[in-house]
Amino acid sequence: MKRIVVTGASGQIGSELVPHLRRIYGAEAVLATDLRPLKGLLAEGGPSASLDVRDGKAFSDLVGAFRADTIIHLAGILSARGEGDFALAWDVNVNGSITALEVAREREAALFFPSSIAAFGPATPPTGTPQDTIQRPTTVYGVAKVSLELLCDYFHLKFGVDTRGLRFPGLISHEAPPGGGTTDYAVHIYHEAVERGRYTSFIAAGTFLDMMYMPDALDAVVGLMEADPSRLIHRNAFNVSAMSLDPEGIAAAIGTILPHFVLDYDVDPLRQAIARSWPDSLDCSAAREEWGFAPRYDLKTMTEDMISRLRARKRKALTA
Numbered sequence: 001m002k003r004i005v006v007t008g009a010s011g012q013i014g015s016e017l018v019p020h021l022r023r024i025y026g027a028e029a030v031l032a033t034d035l036r037p038l039k040g041l042l043a044e045g046g047p048s049a050s051l052d053v054r055d056g057k058a059f060s061d062l063v064g065a066f067r068a069d070t071i072i073h074l075a076g077i078l079s080a081r082g083e084g085d086f087a088l089a090w091d092v093n094v095n096g097s098i099t100a101l102e103v104a105r106e107r108e109a110a111l112f113f114p115s116s117i118a119a120f121g122p123a124t125p126p127t128g129t130p131q132d133t134i135q136r137p138t139t140v141y142g143v144a145k146v147s148l149e150l151l152c153d154y155f156h157l158k159f160g161v162d163t164r165g166l167r168f169p170g171l172i173s174h175e176a177p178p179g180g181g182t183t184d185y186a187v188h189i190y191h192e193a194v195e196r197g198r199y200t201s202f203i204a205a206g207t208f209l210d211m212m213y214m215p216d217a218l219d220a221v222v223g224l225m226e227a228d229p230s231r232l233i234h235r236n237a238f239n240v241s242a243m244s245l246d247p248e249g250i251a252a253a254i255g256t257i258l259p260h261f262v263l264d265y266d267v268d269p270l271r272q273a274i275a276r277s278w279p280d281s282l283d284c285s286a287a288r289e290e291w292g293f294a295p296r297y298d299l300k301t302m303t304e305d306m307i308s309r310l311r312a313r314k315r316k317a318l319t320a
Contacts (some may be wrong), residue, residue, distance in 0.1 A: 001110070001225050005068040007053050008101065010034045012176040013114065013168075013217065017072065020218045030119060032218050033237035035075070041215050050252050053096035060103045070110045070225065073100040078181040079118055085142050098208030099137035101155045101163070110162035112225055113152050115237045117169050117210055117278045118142035118182075119143040129279035131239050131286040138277050149237040156235060164224050165236040169210030171217050171284065172302065174309040182274045186211055187189055190303075193254045193261050194310040201247045202268035208280040210241035213302040216295040220287075234286055242295035243302075244281040251266050253303040 004021055008014050009032035021030045022045060032042045033051035049062060053075045063071065082089030097113065106110040120129060121136040135146050135240055139179060145167075152163035170183025174190070185203045203209075210312040212220075220240050229235075251263040287293035297305070 001025060001070040001222075003031075003066060003068045004070045004072060005033060005063050005066055005109075006072040006074060007033050008073070009048070010036070010038055011076075012072055012171060012173060012181075013214075014072075014074045015042065015176045016173060017074070017218055017221060019045060020040055021072075021222070024222065029147060031062075031068065033062065045065055053099055054091065056099045056102060059099055061105055063078050063103055063107045063109060068107070068109055070107050070112070071100055071104050071194045072221070073097060074113045074114060074251050075100075076114075077141070077145075079116075079139055079274055080182055081143040082144075083139055083270060083274075088271065089140045090144065091296055092189060093141065094147055097144075097148045098151065101151060101161065104161050104163070105155060105159045110164070111152070111155075112227065113148055113163065113165040113236065114223060115145045115165050115167040116141070117167060117238070118274075118281065119145040119149060119167060120277075120279050122277045124279060126280045129239065129282045131234060131283060139274055142277075148258060152236040163236055164227075164228065165234070165238070166220055166224060166240050166287075167237050168283070169212050170240040172211055172306065173214040174306050174313075175214070175220055182278075183209055183211065186245065189247070189250055189263075190254070190306045190310060193258055194307060194314060197258065197260055198262035198264065199251075200264040200266050202266060202269045202271055203247055203275055204272055205248055205265060206246055207243050207272070208246045209278060210243070210280075210282050211245045212240065212242040212295060213297040213305070216242055217296055219296075223288075223293065224291055231290050233290055236283045238287040238290070238292055238293070239284045240295075241282045241283040242297060243299050245299065250298065250303070253299050254307070256305050257303065258285055
């Protein structure tokens, strides 16, 4: 990667990935785009532009003018929100992504596409979920992800587009606010622990889901995109994860630092049903073997870092 266009830059991943890429490749080499004008560091730290990813001409013109060799396509509607607006979710997640693939083909750019554990479904083996297995998701978000996994493979085989992707688990971040995903409880719980000392989970006790700390996710994107293509057997939709967690496990880790923390429950039937359709834990051996995936954070080290950073932000806000 030398010159990179990032779509959906203000989302949970993009808001941290853009600064990460700018530190590695240079501020002027990373163009941040989103449907709405960007603000703050995303706009001030390097070039930015407004972009509706469904507008093929505008997308192509922007990539061409920037002389980009890589598109990091993050724009999309997340799982819980997508269930409330099927038409919008399909239009953005599928039609917008097909546009991104067409632009990558036209402009001879590599393309990164983020898939998700939502690409699996109730018939998928839930424990040690294989890299290659049955995928019959029950949400429009998941159906879109499976469709695009296959289309990324198709564009590589048919047109030679350098497509690469990861099946992200739930991503936990101290920077970006939750964006309407089912795994968002694992972000909320840390923020509420520091702010209020208690949290009410919309996911039921004992519901395990794969998770990863955002710094490891950022490293994984760069690691995959910089990998030797001759080593990539799967190329698209690699399983990646660092830990399988349930609400009680996260609460227990928080409790070692904040001993008075209280966890309550008010289960949301929609998001609980979505969570139960997803795997408990992933087999990430293909990512390790083909391009060296190696997350650095476990539950303990992630929790320590999350709480330290959130406490520092709270102190700063109180003294501002």
